[in-house]
Amino acid sequence: MKEISNRSATYHFSIEQKFTAGLVLLGTEIKSIRSGKASFNDSFCVLHQGEIWIRNLHIAEYHFGTSNNHNPTRERKLLLTKKEIKKIETKIKERGNTLIPLKIFIAENGYAKIEIALAKGKKLHDKRDSIKEKDVQRELKRSLKI
Numbered sequence: 001m002k003e004i005s006n007r008s009a010t011y012h013f014s015i016e017q018k019f020t021a022g023l024v025l026l027g028t029e030i031k032s033i034r035s036g037k038a039s040f041n042d043s044f045c046v047l048h049q050g051e052i053w054i055r056n057l058h059i060a061e062y063h064f065g066t067s068n069n070h071n072p073t074r075e076r077k078l079l080l081t082k083k084e085i086k087k088i089e090t091k092i093k094e095r096g097n098t099l100i101p102l103k104i105f106i107a108e109n110g111y112a113k114i115e116i117a118l119a120k121g122k123k124l125h126d127k128r129d130s131i132k133e134k135d136v137q138r139e140l141k142r143s144l145k146i
Contacts, residue, residue, distance in 0.1 A: 022079035
């Protein structure tokens with residue numbers, strides 16, 4: 001199973017610290033994730049009453065699901081330790097920090113995990129720099145293959 005990644009995250013944000021969290025999912029949601037049917041468009045994480053939730057993460061309805069199928073964009077709880085939640089809470093209170101999802105993957109034990117990151121938004125000139133850097137890396141790979 002390949003991982004499902006949020007490719008626009010590194011373009012819009014500079015990543016400061018990463019965390020791996022568990023996801024509270026329904027049966028049909030895990031089946032959709034295993035088949036690769038999830039999208040990060042407009043998804044974000046919020047801290048609410050000492051818990052971290054992810055909103056707008058679109059997990060497509062399971063094709064073979066019955067009337068028990070799930071709502072594709074429902075809020076899902078993230079499972080982190082209290083120590084990690086406290087660390088995230090103090091960092092989010094600082095100006096400019098936000099919590100964004102980076103990727104979803106299936107761990108070796110079969111559970112779905114999500115990698116989230118504390119990040120700061122990039123300015124326009126930073127985005128241009130990252131585009132230039134990607135172009136340089138792409139050219140280097142091309143020249144090494146030839």
